Amino acid sequence: MALQLSENALKVLERRYLSKDASGKVTETPEEMFSRVARAIAAADKLYGKSEQEVAKLKDSFYSVMTELAFLPNSPCLMNAGKELGQLSACFTLPIKDSMESIFETLKSTAMIHKSGGGTGFSFNRLRPKNSVVCSTGGVASGPVSFMKVYDAATEAVKQGGTRRGANMGILGVNHPDIMEFISCKDNTKEITNFNISVGITDDFMKHLEKGEDYDLIDPHTKKSVQRLNSKEVFDSIVTHAHKTGEPGIIFIDRLNQHNPTPQLGAIESTNPCGEQPLLPYESCDLGSINLSVIFKRKGAFTEVDWDRLRAVTRLAVHFLDNLIDVNKFPLPEIEKATKATRKIGLGVMGWSSLLIQMGISYNSEEAVALAEKVMKFIRDEAMARSEELAGERGTFPAFKGSIYDKKEGGVKLRNATLTTIAPTGTISIIAGPCSSGIEPLFAVVYYRNVMDKDQLVEVDPLFEEIARERGFYSKELMEKIASRPSLQDITEIPEDVRKLFVTAHDIKPEWHVRMQAAFQKYVHNATSKTINFPHNATIDEVRKAYLLAYELDCKGITIYRDGSREEQVLNVGVVKEQTKESAKVVVEPGKIAPRPRPEVVMGTTTKVATGCGNLYVTINLDEEGRPFELFTQMGKAGGCAGSQLEAIGRLVSLAFRAGVEFKSIIQQLSNIRCPSPSWEKGQRIFSCADAIARVIERRLVNGIDAEAKLQFEQTAMKHSHHDDKIAIGVPAKKGDIIGVCPDCSGALRHEEGCVKCLSCGYSKC
Secondary structure, eight states: OOOOOOHHHHHHHHIIIIITTTTTOOOOOOHHHHHHHHHHHHGGGGGOOOHHHHHHHHHHHHHHHHHHTTTTEEEHHHTTTTTSSSSOOEEEEOOOOOOOHHHHHHHHHHHHHHHHHHHEEOOOOSSTTTTTTTTTTEOOOOOHHHHHHHHHHHHHHHHHHEEEEOOOEEETTTTTTHHHHHTTTTTSSSSSSEEEEEEEEHHHHHHHHHHTTTEOOOOOOTTSEEEEHHHHHHHHHHHHHHHHHSSEEEEEEEHHTOOOGGGGOOOOOOEEEEOOOEOOOOOOEEEEEEEEEEEEEETTTTEOHHHHHHHHHHHHHHHHHHHHHHHHHOHHHHHHHHHHHHEEEEEEEEEEHHHHHHOOOOSSSSSHHHHHHHHHHHHHHHHHHHHHHHHHOOOOOOTTTSSTTTTSSOOOOSSSOOBBBBOOOHHHHHHHHHOOTTOOEEEEEEEEEETTTTTTEEEEEEHHHHHHTTTTOOOOHHHHHHHHHOOOOOOOOSSSHHHHSOBBTTTSSHHHHHHHHHHHTTTTTBBBBBBEEEOOOOOHHHHHHHHHHHHHOOEEEEEETTTTTTTTTEEEEEOOOHHHHHOOOOOTTTTOOOOOOOEEEEEEEEEEEEEETTEEEEEEEEOOOOEEEEEEEEEETTTTHHHHHHHHHHHHHHHHHHHHHHHHHHHHTTTTTTSSEEEEEEEEEEEHHHHHHHHHHHIIITTTTOOHHHHHHHHHHHHTTSSOOOOOOOOOOEEEEEOOOTTHHHHHHEEEEEEEEEETTTTEEE
């Protein structure tokens, strides 16, 4: 069977996976890539006495299951197997002890892992709290959050082999004295950008929360209580900040350790960046996913899971992932030792939503939840059966004695301490496409995709297009109408049963998201990566209920994302430095306009715009009467000419505000100024930083404050639309669908599986 890849899959492979020569030219085909990977992984069987013929046969089986897109390993394996680098793992956790030596030794190890293509997780729980005395020096401690910023800066500086940028998970226990600072440490969306953060919640805390009681904060150095906080106030703070920015998430740390397969080796303190892989210090885990969207069979008018095919793929995938451990080139000797002691693997799924659609089952239904349990139990049981066979052939994992399996009467002897995980499949699901990500629902049925940085094409879910054509309601106009909306549920041209089947993440109530996560978690050894989506108008109390439901249903953690919550930050009211009487004086010549003097208190908003040069933050402040007074801009670490020109634009626009210049005149002067690096933002072309500032002024002031100015601006736009230098009117983007612009291809970034990902080029960041 010939390898069949979508246009999008080919683009992703060429950009990120296929081997290249020194000049950057692609030197292998997708078939050759899969052959390279299959050959490298099958070679491990030689270590166990298999003949060349047996190894060759196994290589063919691995090649077939990958080229049929029924199973794919994690990205580092596809990128590095059979190459000199040879680092094949995606997930690592590293210990941080309460000493400067440990902090910076771990930072060095982190850089080596990021360089090799992996992500890292840390618990900062052992670090003494901020401002506590350091006896050896007489100084005071900086605290966990300050060192997170150091790790974040180091991550920013390390580009992972040109293919992946580092990602981190930072966890702090709810009993740590710095917990309140940690909960709010990502309020400033420009800081700690390379970390996901989660609070480690204990069962004891949940008991206190149930009664609304105070609980102890424990100094990790002295092991003594230093303060008591109210459990409800702390939990409310977690929920409020998650509602605001999507973080922190929650890790139910005691639950992780209840399922720790090797407690004799120590307690689990941290997870990988997306939270689905709890690991002991220095452990790594190899992940792979079964593509459920191709594992079905037709029986007349009905579609059902192909259980025989699922069994065969599961068993082959376990063999593949166990072999991967033996051929892996680990970035540190400590990691090799810890990983080979437990031989943890994480087999999961993708294409779950696609399978449900083919079976005619709505994602938000009891039938879907029941099938989720049945499918995952089947995979877990078959994986354990194959691991038991491998243990008979090769021996159990070295740390088997004292493990939870060893303690059971007549217990199962396994090759691998863990076998199942539901991991994000952002990029590999594009390669396997059309295939939905992980266990997520569809994010969009129809959306716009950038082509060659100048055009947009309507991309339609293949299953939806097939049904639409079969039932006679397909049209280009209808597809464009769907693409411009967050949901197709109110589009009456689409039959009701089809609307019910093609629900998207934003159609599904949060409790159904949590229930689906819990259904898979029930039969997953490790944990489950899943984003619990909320509409923009969701309340803080609704987020609270989802967090509590996740605990009630035995989830190991939870990550939420409220639509649009990271796009705009409302500034606190700030008091500026007091002006002297002399500086406040304004001398006005007859017939001249003087700018208004600056009031003591201003208030405003900061809007983030993705430009071709990076994220631009535009702050517009209002005076005490609600009139626009000043505009500031900031772009990352921009300096030199770029920084000075942005400052100049800000000063001139501020002067215009204070002098009472009409908004439309300011917008007309800045709109459509072009630079060599245009971008897309919310479906509109951004030609330059000046153009971006014009759009923010329009959005904040024309659309939000001055209705007459808005009308005048629209009339101006219509007048200009008949000329070559017309104001750009972009294709509308679905609300909440696009959250940014891809730094690689300027395509649309979407939030999914706890990460942001680009459907055009496969870029992802967790």
